[in-house]
Amino acid sequence: EVQLLESGGGLVQPGGSLRLSCAASGFTFGNYAMTWFRQVPGKGLEWVSTLSETGGSTYYSESVKGRFTISRDNSKNTLYLHMSSLRAEDTAVYYCAKCPITGFTSVLSDYWGQGALVTVSS
C-alpha cells in the first residue's frame, strides 16, 4: 500500500524557515517524480514544486521560487521541502504527492499524503 507521511509543519514567524519531510513507502520511491502542493484551508489547490525521480530536475511556482528548495534522499525514501523567508501568504496545508508514471516528470499525482499545516504568523 502506498503511503506518504508529511512531518515538520508548525508555527513560524514571518521571515523564518521550516523544513517539511515526506516519508514514502509501498512503492519504489526512486522511480517516480514527486510534487509538493499546498491548500489554504477551505480554499483551492496550488502547485508548489516538483522534483524528478533522480533529483536532477527541479521546478517551482513563481510564488516560491528563490525561497523554497525541493530535494529528495532516495536511500531514505524521503522528500523534503525547505522553506525560507516565509510570509503570511505561505500559510497553508502542504501535501506531498507521487507522480503515477515512471520516467515522466509531471504535476499529475495519484497518491497524496494527509498534509502538514504550516502557519506563518507573529
Place this chain on the structure above:
Amino acid sequence: ETVLTQSPGTLSLSPGERVTLSCRASQSLGRNFLAWYRQKPGQAPRLLIYGASSRATGIPDRFSGSGSGTDFTLTISRLEPEDFAMYFCQQYDISPGTFGQGTKLEIK
C-alpha cells in the same frame, strides 16, 4: 498561466442522481492532459480521472471523463453518499500546472 474555470460552483443533489461537472481551460490543452480529483472534508485529494477520460486505479465506473481542447466534463452516473465532496480539475499539459477553483457537491 492556464486558468481553469469550473462550473457550477455548488450543486445540490440527491443520492442516486446523475451529475455532470464542467471545467473550461483558458487555452487549448493539446495533449488533453486534464485530471479530476475528489476531496472529502479533512482529507487529501484523490485522483479520479487523468488524460481527460482514463479512470485511475480503483475508481468505480460510475465516474467518467470526457472532453478535449478547452472543454472537459466529469460525469458521475449515480451519486453515492461518499461522492458529496469537492471536485477539482487540474491541467498538467502546459507549465505551470494549474487547478480549477472547485465544484462543491452537496446533499439536497
